[in-house]
Amino acid sequence: MTDIRPKTLFLYVQNLLGIGHLRRAAAVAQAAVADGFEVHFVSGGMPVPHLDIGGAILHQLPPVRAVDSLFKVLADESGQEIDDAWRAVRRDTLLDLFEEIRPDILFTELFPFGRRQMRFELLPLLDRAKAAPWQPKIVSSMRDILVTKPRPDRNREIVETVDRYYDMVLIHGDEAVISLADTFPMYDELTPPVRYTGYVLNPIDMAGDGTGDGTGEVVVSAGGGAVGGDIMRAVARLRPELPYADRTWRFVTGPHMPDDAAREIESHAGPGVIVERSRPDLAAIISRAFLSISQAGYNTLAEVLTAGTASVVIPYEGGVETEQRVRADLLAQRGRLAVVQENALSHDALTLAMQQAVAGRDTGISGIDLDGAAGTARILSELLEPA
Template identity: 40%
Template sequence: MSFKALIHVQHLLGTGHVVRAAAIGKALAAEGVEVTLASGNTIPPTLDTGSLKIVELPACRSPDATFKRLVTLDNEDIDDAWKIARVKASIQVLEADDFDLLLTETYPFGRRQLDFELAPLLETAKASSKVPLIATSIRDILVRKKQLWKERWMADQALKFYDRILIHSDPDFIRLADSFPFTEEVDHLVRYTGYVGGDPRPAVEGPDGEDEVIISCGGGAVAESLLSAALEARPLSRRAEDTPWRVLIGHDISDDAFAIYRQSAVDGVIVERARRDFPDLLKRARLSVSQAGYNTVLDILQACVPAVFVPFAQINETEQTQRAEALAGHGRAIVTPEADLTPERLAAAIDDALALPRSKHSVRLGGAEESARVLLQDLKDRMS
């Protein structure tokens, strides 16, 4: 029997959420599932969505890292009329087909700004003549909330609406309890899938990366302090002053700013744009220095390279700090705060990290394929 699945995803600032959602969708499609991906923001043109049916909902995004406002792609604040249109569009997608599975990416463990849309969507699914299996897809670490009631609300929504919680991490490194205080209440719904990502990318040609210190910053838009410190830290290091440092700057940094960074680099520091062969560079490197985003940490874990993490921690962001500290607890990294970062502090952290042994522990991958396997088994169990 063939199944039909609807995946709802909203990326607000970066694109990691839609990348993971598409990967799970393609893994389901590879097993014969007919998948519709409803996206609340423009899908990046570089993202391969394969055979997925794409539905573009009225689009919104966050204008900054506070995530307190939602705006349209024209930077207009969303209003009640926009919200009504968004709810209508989502429910129309749900009711347009006879879906066996509804998967929401992140919600209810985040994206509470979209409760105006997703609560009605879930209520509609629950009230349909054929109630779909309802699952949520979340990454390894949740952003902690200052008010405990918000996390209580997450657990209550999960227990009210959901049949399955997929966590895209390796439980040997990070578990839900590391960032969610009500784990015991929802634990019966949880399945760990391994990390989503880690697909093969181009190999390094030539000697690039060999015994180097690799500094990376993802897109680069929120990494100014890390980049500034890294460009001056090499002469201050006792363990890594004799090797090339390669600073990879993302494409969110303007050409003018990139040129200034290149001019500011001290001797022995190579500055270039982010590279597709980044994972292979890491495998040959002496050390990685980076923030602690999901995809970057996955690349570091796969490379088994020692690391320095300077987690993005502006506004109320806790996710990267918790992820970095979890890896540090396993002896895989040194963490140094973003606040008051200096070249001297970064050099000291690099020296400490180079004293760590190179890990031989293989991280659990295949998260998209395992997610598809779990969901298909859940669907089959419902029919038996």
């Protein structure tokens, strides 16, 4: 009897500062496994505890992170800036892994629309894949909104890389909400097909009777926490004078929040205030909350939208980031999100937003595709079907 080799997915993801990319990729991995793929989850960032990749096989590359929100300097796990020797070792590790796995699909999360810092290993990987005798399909994926690139030469580089190497581009969003053409000025020059998967959600465990941590609470969170310290500290200081201060407030700082910021938030924790570093079940906690206050990251907003929790979002706008503000404003027009600008965060602004969010709460949002993990797996399977 001849063994039938399962369809194989080589999923490369590099988180540099937060954990949003990693969590989105993990949800895709779970859905692909459920669709019959053998998934090799190749992670290049700092490990994140309790990351659920389902039945995927984890391959942890020597980890690297950005030292700040400008993403220009990369450091290894000991905090040392990486050099060419380090890059060569990691490149060779990645190439050897690719040759060992011989995947049917090479999937690069965000690149080449982002992660330009990783060209030292990704361009050789793409060259190897194009030359591979088994001819794997090559797919790029990205979130719903591209961080605006002001330099035309960088946009030209993206187009040339996509057209040279890729068979398909996947957008983890809903074209009815925002199109890649809205944030990428050279969209019309992309040659491979562009497909929209829907928003990718991490599965929310809603087992039980609907009670538990978060029930009736005001939950304040900042994703991984790497860039959420200023916002959460401000909310913690304002909390005693804000609406609903008589409810339980739960601050989940995130595993990557700097220690000084986390300690200051803890210093404001009086009666009725809970401060936690990390909760793997944060999505379920938010789904049970009376009100969520958070940044406007992709994963958090997708989870808030599907749960129907009243939500105030304070988009992060530091460094070169623009996507949180764009996403928040677009989704505020479609649902019950209330937006407070980071540079306008005050008692009055937050009070008004909280009251608006609670007044407009409902049981979900209609008209947005929130089935993006399964949609991604379905499109990948279709890509392998005979023409």
